[in-house]
Amino acid sequence: MAFIPFFIAIPLGAAFLISLAGKRFRASSGPIACAASLFLLAASLAIVKPVLAHKTLVYRVGNWLPPFGIPMIVDSLTALMLVLAGIVVFFVTIYSIGYMKPYTDKWKYYTLLMLLVGGSNGVLLAGDIFNMFVFLEIASISVYALVAYGTEKHSLEGAFKYAVMSSIGSVFIFLGIAILYSYTSTLNMADMAAVLMQKGPGMIVPFVTTLFLVGFGLKAGLMPFHAWLPDAYSAAPATVPALSSGVLIKVLGLYAISRIVFNVFGINAEVSNILVILGSLSMVGGSILAFGQTKMKRLLGYSSISQVGYIAIGLGVGTPLALFGSIFYLLNHSLSKALLFLSAGAIEHSTGTDELGSIRGTCRRSPLAGWASLVGALSISGIPPLGGFWAKLIIIFACIQAGRPMLAFLMVLASIFTLIYYFKAFTGVLFGSESEKSRPFEKALSPHMALALFCLTALVVAAGLVLLPGKWQALINGAVGVLSGGRDYAIILFGAMR
Amino acid sequence: MTAYILCLVLFSIGLYCALRKRNVVKIIIGIGIMEYAANFLFVLIGYRSGGRSPIYANDQVIKSMVDPLPQAVVAVAIVLNLSVTLLLVAIAIKLYEKYGTFDITKINDLKG
Amino acid sequence: MYANILANMVLLPISAGLAMFIIPERYGRLAKFLSFIIALGLFAASIYVFNVKPAFWPGVDKPIFMADTLSSFIGLGIAFFALVTLTYSFAFIDKDIVKYNSYVLITLGSSLGACYSANFLGLLIFWGVLALALYLLVNMSGTSGAAKASEKALVIIGGTDALMLFGVGILWAATGSFSMDKTHLPLDSALSIIAYLSIASASLAKAGAMPFHSWLPDVAEEAKVPVTAYLPASLDKLLGIYLLARISLDIFAMNSISNTILLVIGSVTLIFAVTLALVQHDMKRLLGYHAVSQVGYMIIGIGTASPIGIAGALFHMLNNAIYKSCLFLTSGAVEQKTGSTDMSKLGGLSKYMPVTFAACLVSSLAISGIPPFNGFVSKWMIYQGIIESAKSSGPLWVIWLVAAMYGSALTIASFMKLLHSVFLGRPARNFGDVKDVGLLMAVPMAILALLSIIFGIFAFTIPLKLFIIPAAGSAVFYIGTWSPGAATMMLVAGLIIGLGIYAFMKSKSFRTTTTFIGGEEPSSMDRVSGTEFYDTLKDMKWLGRIYKKEDSGSFDIYVQTKNLISVFTGVLQRLHNGVLPTYIVWCLLGMIGLFIVLFMGKI
Secondary structure (H helix, E strand, C coil): CCCCCHHHHHHHHHHHHHHHHHHHCHHHHHHHHHHHHHHHHHHHHHCHHHHHHHCCEEEEHHHCCCCCCCEEEECHHHHHHHHHHHHHHHHHHHHHHHHCCCCCCHHHHHHHHHHHHHHHHHHHHECEHHHHHHHHHHHHHHHHHHHCCCCCHHHHHHHHHHHHHHHHHHHHHHHHHHHHHHHHCCCEHHHHHHHHHHHCCCCHHHHHHHHHHHHHHHHHCCCCCCCHHHHHHHHCCCHHHHHHHHHHHHHHHHHHHHHHHHHHHCCCHHHHHHHHHHHHHHHHHHHHHHHCCCEHHHHHHHHHHHHHHHHHHHHHHCCHHHHHHHHHHHHHHHHHHHHHHHHHHHHHHHHCCCEHHHCCCHHHCCHHHHHHHHHHHHHHHCCCCCHHHHHHHHHHHHHHHCCCHHHHHHHHHHHHHHHHHHHHHHHHHHHCCCCCCCCCCCCCCCHHHHHHHHHHHHHHHHHHHHHCCCHHHHHHHHHHHHHHHCHHHHHHHHHHHC | CHHHHHHHHHHHHHHHHHHHCCEHHHHHHHHHHHHHHHHHHHHHHCCCCCCECCCCCCCCCCCCECCHHHHHHHHHHHHHHHHHHHHHHHHHHHHHHHHCCCECCCCCCCCC | CCCHHHHHHHHHHHHHHHHHCCCCHHHHHHHHHHHHHHHHHHHHHHHHHHHCCCEEECCCCCCCEEECHHHHHHHHHHHHHHHHHHHHHHHHCCCCHHHHHHHHHHHHHHHHHHHHECEHHHHHHHHHHHHHHHHHHHHHHCCHHHHHHHHHHHHHHHHHHHHHHHHHHHHHHHHCCCECCCCCEECCCHHHHHHHHHHHHHHHHHHCCCCCCCHHHHHHHHCCHHHHHHHHHHHHHHHHHHHHHHHHHHHEECCHHHHHHHHHHHHHHHHHHHHHHCCCCEHHHHHHHHHHHHHHHHHHHHHCCCHHHHHHHHHHHHHHHHHHHHHHHHHHHHHHHHCCCEHHHCCCCCCCCHHHHHHHHHHHHHHHCCCCCHHHHHHHHHHHHHHHHCCCCCCCHHHHHHHHHHHHHHHHHHHHHHHHHHCCCCCCCCCCCCCCCCHHHHHHHHHHHHHHHHHHHCCCCCHHHHHHHHHHCCCCCCCCCCCHHHHHHHHHHHHHHHHHHHHHHHHCCCCCCCCCECCECCCHHHCCCHHHCCCHHHHCHHHHHHHHHHHHCCCCHHHHHHHHHHHHHHHHHHHCCCCHHHHHHHHHHHHHHHHHHHHCCCC
């Protein structure tokens, strides 16, 4: 229990260390970052057992009692996402050691990476809404700078658009926090839930819900707040979209929305409907737009928008099976998307471009990148026996069971579109023959990149096994319990904090 | 009450500026105005009528104090806004180097 | 425990196939040996399962795998065709041997898994794995045409797999369980009709019926012949019609509307595909179109809902798998020995490749429905089924009957063209160096051709009595009389008399000389290639237009879906003009929308 603050302290400390030592000892920044992320992964795995036993773990910073102090809370949902973030960050860091070789000033990259990890862990652990906002901003600022890392024309343009749109979103969130504070006089989330249960929502809570949905929806990449996503992803070095799509849009966007809407405000029919509508819009719009793309990373960005739509629909439908499905889908998508972005990065590393017409047939030279792309694409399209198939199955069955077959049919349609655009783009890359437009395959994959790709592929293939009864299924069920418990859960928490 | 309304008006002015102005610098200024307005709103929420600054003094009779929490929050928020503004300005400078213009409608290479 | 056999039959080839991935390419012969042993063992096991049916694993209550009359018969067919095409492929595939064998084993295991599955969840898993296996197998040809064909196949089969997921979800929500033997849903509500259509679309796509047929001709043309003979020709038909039979007979209770839908789909598939086949130049593509058209018969058979029609459909499925794979194997033999499958470049090969010619001749006659081969019996049963269904349905039965018979006539026409262009007539070039195929390729073709003959002559004793009628599940009453024994006697007598006349005439001496055309030399340009037989069809107004549209992909559901999506994509892409304020305006519009929704009730 006392090592909960280490989830934030270790990455921040590593960032500090890298910025001191990295300038002098150039080779040290990578290993320090890897060590820190390895420690985080181990810690997040170690915390699963206590969470399963005690349901929630609370750490009171400075031992101040609530509602005055700032608590750090680990419940099942948080623990699950900590593990997910730990896995993705660890493999991306290993991959970066090989991938970032052409770039200069690598210590800046690793510093920003560690700040990003610290920020996202902080959002996950926060029990206080303003604390969540601060860490959200830390993570966001780091990722704006990471997108601009190459300082090429397009990176800067993408970073600028991302930064402007995202700061507007953050300002909306801050405004929402201000108005909410004026109504409830507290910033502690569990306390807020208790006060709102007493006072009733009035006119303030719907207003603040709108502000939060806009702000966090923008971070999550839901339509119509999605427009920064493809631009930011297409120009950044491939590890940045892998982290962003695998960790940030889930943590900063979807996790924050679910925590606030389910546990603090209490879900009601209108907000559920909004989530379903926004989700359907993202799902269909993202896949239609992905169809026309000619660059791999931009296509994967639109695909992320589309998959986030599935998760939002699951949250909106709200039955326990739907919540289970959307959390499992979230897990699968993070791993598969990270794998896809990393393999796109490997192809880009070897040929110098990610334009689909120029990379035909490259996977013949590099079977590992080929298999990694194929497994990632299959998992997201929902082909058995990979994890993505199970996630789609559960979510579609949940929608039919909840009495919304049209929604399930829309999901099936979006699945078919997903198949079409992925294989229209990838078949040429995987199996096509090299044409005159193809770039020559210059560098082979470095061992770090190969290791990361291989491990992530194995994880994606094995993701379906999470559903078997055991520790992981219990954790996901616990997370479902957190969300479906709603505000009662926050009251339990309040009691646990004393 | 009017103070809150005026804060929201200031916020809308900032939003309009970020939306309609073409110059990149003006957009950054607009975002800054929005952030200041939000900070104002938060501090004003902490106001209690007749309250004094929230500092203990054993030798004085204190009737009421304003709420100290918003002031702490806004202090942190100002730092965050500063970082964002710094980053945005740095990107804008580099943008001018690469694109040769500050006009946001001309900086649209990434589209579709 | 004999019941454990079912699980082993499915899991053993899959694990062997996966394990084979790590064998380096040098040990190709080891891989071939392993896969042959496994295929042989599975064939023996499927015979055993067929004899001891029904079998449930792990128990009768919640079975994961079950082998009742229908699925044990299909399992036997799957194992048999796997063995035959595997033997053929040993002589045909010469590179990437280990990968090919591992994919084949995985496919075999998944097909058996899909066939023996007792619940829909298992079926879904194995069905999807099969789509993936097809994708990987087709791509082994390595050309960009193969890449496009595999992409189309994966999208169509995988997309209908997603539709099947939807249908299974409706079933599960309605009945609460996945198991196949306990559900029997009447088709009265909209939801159950949608469920039926969704699952049926998956089976239609796998079998290759319209409107999901467009992957089959492309795959037939581009993939390597053993792959085509293995998957689209035999296994896919077996599995697709198995699923269609399962949902039409067991799971759902059909009514006249759904039967009519099946009859329409079957007839359209039949006529349309065989018309398109008439003008093809490439041998494999022509065979692919015929594979599509033959499925039409099977669907008509199931749609008649009479016992004899359904039995005829199942029998036709088996026969089609036999003679279709034999035809593909012969086309592969031609391709390997002459280097091309373009029919205008071949001709006169019967002199050099007699075994291949004999197999092709037998299979062509069988597919055309010439007595006494097996194709005739199954088609005859389907005609009887249509006539039988005339008693219960309206006057539409005439359409189905005419369509079926007309399709048969066009099939004969098409195969006469194929036989003439490839084996008879004058050769396009000197084929003196062409020798017939070796034993490994000839034996499978001979076995399949012999099976066609045997199943035809002894139709009532062997296949119908042992396999089909038990699988169809109800007693079958024949309307007309067909005695294969008597007909065969008469045919053989006719052949002997004909041979006698030929020998008698040949014994008189003749003078052979070259053709006389007014003193000129007969040039090679005067050669009439069979591919031009039906070219006048292209000049007919409506047909010509249909042929042109087919070439441009108007009937291809994949191409049309892509075109439809690109309309929307174009609109949306133009909206994303890259200018930042536009994007911020969308956010604000979204916010206003949210306000409206959230505050609508309150104000």
